[in-house]
Amino acid sequence: MTGTRKKAAGTKAAPAAPRATSPQATRQAVTKKRASEKVGVAQPAPTAATLAASGEGTTRKSRKRVPAAVPGGEAHNPFRTHMRRSRAPEPATLVIFGATGDLARRKLLPAVFGLWQDGLLGSAFNIVGIGRQDMNDEQFKDFVIQALEGSKETDTPQPGNLEKFRELLYYEFGDFSGDEVYALIDKELARAQDDHGGRKNALFYLSTPPSLFEPISNGLGRLGLADESEGWRRLVIEKPFGRDLDSARELNDAIHKSWDESQVYRIDHYLGKETVQNLMAIRFGNAIFEPLWNRGYVDHVQITASEDLGLEGRAGYYEEAGVVRDMLQNHLMQLFALTAMEAPAAFDAEAIRDEKVKVLRAVREIPRGRVKSVAVRGQYGPGTMDGAKVPGYRQEPNVRPASPTPTYVAVKLEVDNWRWQGVPFFLRTGKRLPKKVTEIAVVFKRPPLGIFPGGLERNVLAFRIQPDEGVSLKFSSKTPGQEMVLREVVMDFRYDAFGAQLESPYSRLLLDALLGDATLFPREDEVDHAWQLVSGILEAWEGGSAPEFPNYTSGTWGPDAADELIGPDRRWRRL
């Protein structure tokens, strides 16, 4: 609620500091950090100690170990100082709509706290939670502290830091379709203005049900809060962005009535994952991969995002969405685009997003009539996982008894351009598969001639997005002995060689949005093309006959039809 408030510690008046470097320059500096390799037994992995001594490979979480990491205080690690200077955003207010929700509690608030505690949020920063519940500031502060204490994503607080963070928090509530709540937000920005060097910079984060995205965008626009004359204004929008092509276009049109595209940040948290960014680092920071990255050498590509979890009580959302909207249209399409795109001319938002759009446009369309030959759907039935019985999808709470909602999809994408002609990309994702693993595997062609006994295997370059983050190359080697017997071996680089915990994707993306760097946020036309690609699948599956579900047992790798989709000469990787 509005009223008299203590001035927040750590938000002392400070002039709006100009950014030391552009986001692009910052990113270039970050990507210049060299990766270490752990290659078989020939080359020992650098230890955390050697990496730290060389100043390489330090991430925000690893820097938690540096003593005296107090916001506003002097940092003791030179690398940390560099990171902080080059990435400090201007003073700003983060306004979170839906601040009492699950995402805010489990991910966003811990991410903001971690950034703040690491001194990465600049000289002045505060947070205004917006909700519909009647709470005052004190109650909201209690709520946030409890959320931080209850989330596994929260960095260990330095002594006294929870209390200091508490002082940055404020709360307003109201009806998102009226005007009053936006007027209160405007007051909050005005209240922070002095502390924020006279500026009223604001990042509006929409962490609400998607049905509220348009009313909130309109409300902010109506009250002039998208206007940048007194400070920058940015709108972060959670997923799903629309529920099909038409609704996504309508939402874009509605948002653009108040916001310029440059102010809009559509979140896809997969793009914030360290290892997804590493895909770009490896592709475009090394010379050895590019010559092989094409139809001359690559047989096919497999992109897998498997989850062992089931519905986790999200029937209300998932029954409406299904796996195509939940995972394929966004996360998997993004992984595909980053794998298949051409090298951008620069590591900046427009160059990267232009290339992603180009390759999405080159994917052969999947009209309704083609769906049967290029896509497979599935729904999990009851089964056993880790020795425990688990229910089928239709037995999950609040799921319709004969629900046709798919929880598994596999799709074959064909790219009609010079680089990828004839190289299929197989994408699959599903719930209640044997384990949680996300991987991009580039499977190379077999050698043209076999001169050794036994079959010839395909080499595989695999980007392990999560868990056990890293990159591996599988190839054949002679086994010791008199005979020329070959066996597959693996060269393995693992991120844990850096000795650092990986930062949450939400930390990365929040900081980028505060810095005005949209490189890792899908642009309007990307989202549009991704919807175009899945539209035929949705039409075929939602308009056609009822599927024969369930068609895979929990704890298995999906329906048999998926093996037929990739076969007969290829097999899904058993991960």
Ligand SMILES: NC(=O)C1=CN([C@@H]2O[C@H](COP(=O)(O)OP(=O)(O)OC[C@H]3O[C@@H](n4cnc5c(N)ncnc54)[C@H](OP(=O)(O)O)[C@@H]3O)[C@@H](O)[C@H]2O)C=CC1
């Ligand atoms: N949770 C997750 O892991 C993920 C979520 N997302 C996306 O993030 C967004 C938020 O999800 P999540 O936090 O799970 O959702 P929740 O339902 O847990 O929270 C939604 C928030 O919006 C508020 N809210 C709901 N309806 C209204 C209304 N009519 N008027 C005003 N406020 C309202 C809720 O208030 P109240 O507390 O009073 O109910 C709550 O603060 C969604 O777009 C979701 O798709 C994306 C990826 C992962």
Ligand SMILES: O=C1O[C@H](COP(=O)(O)O)[C@@H](O)[C@H](O)[C@H]1O
């Ligand atoms: O967006 C979503 O992603 C999660 C999977 O994310 P991950 O980072 O854990 O791989 C998925 O479980 C959820 O259904 C979906 O909404």
